[in-house]
Amino acid sequence: MADAKIRLYVDHPLAGGQSVPLTEDQARYLFAVMRLQPGALVLLFNGRDGEWLAEVAETGKRGGRLVCQSQTRPLQAPPDLWLVFAPVKKARTDFIVEKAVELGVARILPVQTQFTNSERLRADRQQAHAVEAAEQCGATFVPEVVELQPLDRLLAGWSADRRILWCNEAKAGVATALAGQPAGPWAILIGPEGGFSDRERAKLAALPQVVEASLGPRILRAETAALAALTLWQAALGDWK
Amino acid sequence: MADAKIRLYVDHPLAGGQSVPLTEDQARYLFAVMRLQPGALVLLFNGRDGEWLAEVAETGKRGGRLVCQSQTRPLQAPPDLWLVFAPVKKARTDFIVEKAVELGVARILPVQTQFTNSERLRADRQQAHAVEAAEQCGATFVPEVVELQPLDRLLAGWSADRRILWCNEAKAGVATALAGQPAGPWAILIGPEGGFSDRERAKLAALPQVVEASLGPRILRAETAALAALTLWQAALGDWK
Numbered sequence: 001m002a003d004a005k006i007r008l009y010v011d012h013p014l015a016g017g018q019s020v021p022l023t024e025d026q027a028r029y030l031f032a033v034m035r036l037q038p039g040a041l042v043l044l045f046n047g048r049d050g051e052w053l054a055e056v057a058e059t060g061k062r063g064g065r066l067v068c069q070s071q072t073r074p075l076q077a078p079p080d081l082w083l084v085f086a087p088v089k090k091a092r093t094d095f096i097v098e099k100a101v102e103l104g105v106a107r108i109l110p111v112q113t114q115f116t117n118s119e120r121l122r123a124d125r126q127q128a129h130a131v132e133a134a135e136q137c138g139a140t141f142v143p144e145v146v147e148l149q150p151l152d153r154l155l156a157g158w159s160a161d162r163r164i165l166w167c168n169e170a171k172a173g174v175a176t177a178l179a180g181q182p183a184g185p186w187a188i189l190i191g192p193e194g195g196f197s198d199r200e201r202a203k204l205a206a207l208p209q210v211v212e213a214s215l216g217p218r219i220l221r222a223e224t225a226a227l228a229a230l231t232l233w234q235a236a237l238g239d240w241k
Numbered sequence: 242m243a244d245a246k247i248r249l250y251v252d253h254p255l256a257g258g259q260s261v262p263l264t265e266d267q268a269r270y271l272f273a274v275m276r277l278q279p280g281a282l283v284l285l286f287n288g289r290d291g292e293w294l295a296e297v298a299e300t301g302k303r304g305g306r307l308v309c310q311s312q313t314r315p316l317q318a319p320p321d322l323w324l325v326f327a328p329v330k331k332a333r334t335d336f337i338v339e340k341a342v343e344l345g346v347a348r349i350l351p352v353q354t355q356f357t358n359s360e361r362l363r364a365d366r367q368q369a370h371a372v373e374a375a376e377q378c379g380a381t382f383v384p385e386v387v388e389l390q391p392l393d394r395l396l397a398g399w400s401a402d403r404r405i406l407w408c409n410e411a412k413a414g415v416a417t418a419l420a421g422q423p424a425g426p427w428a429i430l431i432g433p434e435g436g437f438s439d440r441e442r443a444k445l446a447a448l449p450q451v452v453e454a455s456l457g458p459r460i461l462r463a464e465t466a467a468l469a470a471l472t473l474w475q476a477a478l479g480d481w482k
Contacts, residue, residue, distance in 0.1 A: 076458055102465050104457070138460040175416070175476045216345070216481035217317055219379040224343045227465070228472040235416045235473055240457035 006034060007043040007051075009131045009142065014049040018068040019057070027064045030056070042066060045134070047142040050075040076140050078104035079238040080185045082162075083143075084154065085109075085226055086116040086192035092223045096190075097126050097145065098133040099223070103230040104238065105143050109187075111151040115194035121148045151200065158209065164189050166204055167229050168212045174229060177213035178236040188233060190226045247275060248284040248292075250372045250383065255290040259309040260298070268305045271297070283307060286375070288383040291316040317381050319345035320479045321426045323403070324384075325395065326350075326467055327357040327433035333464045337431075338367050338386065339374040340464070344471040345479065346384050350428075352392040356435035362389045392441065399450065405430050407445055408470050409453045415470060418454035419477040429474060431467045 008030070012020045022030065030036045038056050044066065045051045051073040054066040083105045087093045093110075100108055108130065110121045126145040134142045158164075162185040165174065189204075196204065204210050215228050234240040249271070253261050263271065271277045279297050285307065286292045292314040295307040324346045328334045334351075341349055349371065351362045367386040375383045399405075403426040406415065430445075437445065445451050456469050475481040 099465055099468075102459060102461055103469070104459055137462055137465075173476060173481050176482070214481075216475055216479075218343060218345055220343050221378055224340055224378075224468070227340075227468050228344070231469040231472045232476055234457055235414060235476075238457075240414050240455075241417070 006030070006036075007045065007135045007138065009135055010044050010046050012046060014044055014046055014052045014054075014068050014071075016068060016070065018052075020044060020054060020066045020068065022064040022066065024062045027060055027062060031059045031061075031064060041069075043072060044068065045140045047134075047140070048075060051140050073140055076104075078106050078141055078143070079183065079234075081105050081230075081233060081238060082107045082109055082185075082187035083190070083226060083230065084111055084151075084164075084187050085190040085222065086111055086113045086151075087121045087148070088193060088222045092221070093121065093126070094129055096223045096226045097129050099227045100230060101130050101133040101139055101143060102137045103227065103234060104139075104141075105230065108143050108145045109154065110145070110148045111154055112148060113151045113192050114197035114200055116192045123147045152203075155203065155207065158207070159185070160209070161185060162187055162209060164204075164207065164210045165229060165233060166210050166212050167191075167215050167225050169214060171212045171214045174213040174215065174232040175236055177211050178233065181211065181237060183237045186233065186237065188226070188229045190222055190229065193222055247271070247277075248286065248376045248379065250376055251285050251287050253287060255285055255287055255293045255295075255309055255312075257309060257311065259293075261285060261295060261307045261309065263305040263307065265303045268301055268303060272300045272302075272305060282310075284313060285309065286381045288375075288381070289316060292379075292381050314381055317345075319347050319382055319384070320424065320475075322346045322471075322474060322479060323348040323350055323426075323428035324431070324467065324471065325352055325392075325405075325428050326431040326463065327352055327354045327392075328362045328389070329434060329463045333462070334362065334367070335370055337464045337467045338370050340468045341471060342371050342374040342380055342384060343378045344468065344475060345380075345382075346471065349384050349386045350395065351386070351389045352395055353389060354392045354433050355438035355441055357433045364388045393444075396444065396448065399448070400426070401450065402426060403428055403450060405445075405448065405451045406470060406474060407451050407453050408432070408456050408466050410455060412453045412455045415454040415456065415473040416477055418452050419474065422452065422478060424478045427474065427478065429467070429470045431463055431470065434463055 052068045058065040281297045293309045299306040
């Protein structure tokens with residue numbers, strides 16, 4: 001990586017000898033901001049084909065072209081784990097998305113709950129933030145960030161085979177709760193800072209897919225809870241074993 | 242807590258009927274900024290005596306006095322776990338300190354390593370940041386932040402009975418590495434973004450107190466590694482069981 005420090009996400013197939021056209025934004029970044037010349041090396045990934053070393057073949061103000069040389073890393077796809085969370089303040093929501101990318105999730109689903117403080121979340125911005133996090137942390141996969149939706153609607157269409165790790169108070173710890181559970185499809189559910197409403201709690205407790213677990217005796221902020229739950233799930237059922 | 246949303250750290254004993262004098266800064270915050278009047282309720286903690294509900298007894302521009310009524314929560318002291326880390330950029334160092342408070346550590350020790358980017362760290366500022374994090378997250382304990390010191394010097398005086406969880410690559414996962422280990426005194430060691438030098442690695446590998454473990458197949462930033470390691474240690478040997 002000494003010769004290719006820039007990592008760039010592209011929405012284009014990557015393979016040996018593959019020519020990769022650049023968008024205007026990418027060309028501006030590589031050629032105007034980073035001042036790369038023809039022959040310079042860049043690392044590319046697209047979330048599907050792993051990471052590739054690519055050489056600048058054509059530069060331009062509004063575009064350009066790279067050519068893939070060799071794969072530097074295979075795709076490191078995450079387990080089939082979703083993160084469902086109620087957005088908090090922007091900096092902390094950004095943080096949740098960034099850390100979910102680093103720790104490895106397949107999909108990020110922001111939900112509105114009865115006590116959610118933030119009524120809006122721009123999924124396109126959070127998707128761009130996920131791409132940027134992947135570029136910076138060396139990830140080869142980028143989870144999809146879906147549009148904000150009401151928790152009720154999400155649960156109404158929930159598939160029977162996807163278990164939900166609900167981080168709740170006063171129950172067994174996550175490691176205990178996950179012991180003996182199948183790896184299969186899972187989701188982690190993190191509530192808003194104000195907690196779930198009684199109605200929401202009753203609904204969740206009645207869902208057969210739900211596994212309740214505690215994140216220790218201290219009060220954790222939403223983003224800390226998300227990160228801790230992702231870590232414990234990865235260690236128990238994911239690819240950290 | 243409906244009547245007492247402000248949580249304040251004070252460096253003073255807390256007990257039923259105890260009178261607690263305020264510093265000028267605290268008085269300014271409570272009376273000028275938050276505009277509390279005599280009779281208003283505040284939550285106090287000092288890191289030793291748990292959390293107490295206290296009533297404003299005297300207000301003033303340069304001071305004031307609260308009187309403790311009843312204990313609202315006992316002290317939730319963390320396990321004897323230290324976090325040793327190489328400082329990164331300020332926002333991310335702040336983050337490590339904040340999350341260490343939330344997840345529960347006894348002591349925070351920033352160290353200079355050969356590849357540490359940040360040469361300076363103001364322990365007094367990070368201590369204030371730890372207090373603020375504790376005020377905000379409901380913690381009743383505040384870990385001590387010690388002055389930045391060279392890793393070599395810290396290791397030279399390391400006690401024989403404090404194990405070190407060294408988050409390294411290409412070894413067993415943390416949960417596996419910690420299985421069967423005693424709870425006793427521990428420290429978690431997180432390297433700088435550039436990793437440890439060969440000399441440092443050799444030194445660590447030779448220390449009998451060191452237990453090496455991996456944090457999964459993805460590259461984690463320093464602050465993410467710190468949080469993930471703290472979480473896994475708490476679940477395996479700490480008070481999250």
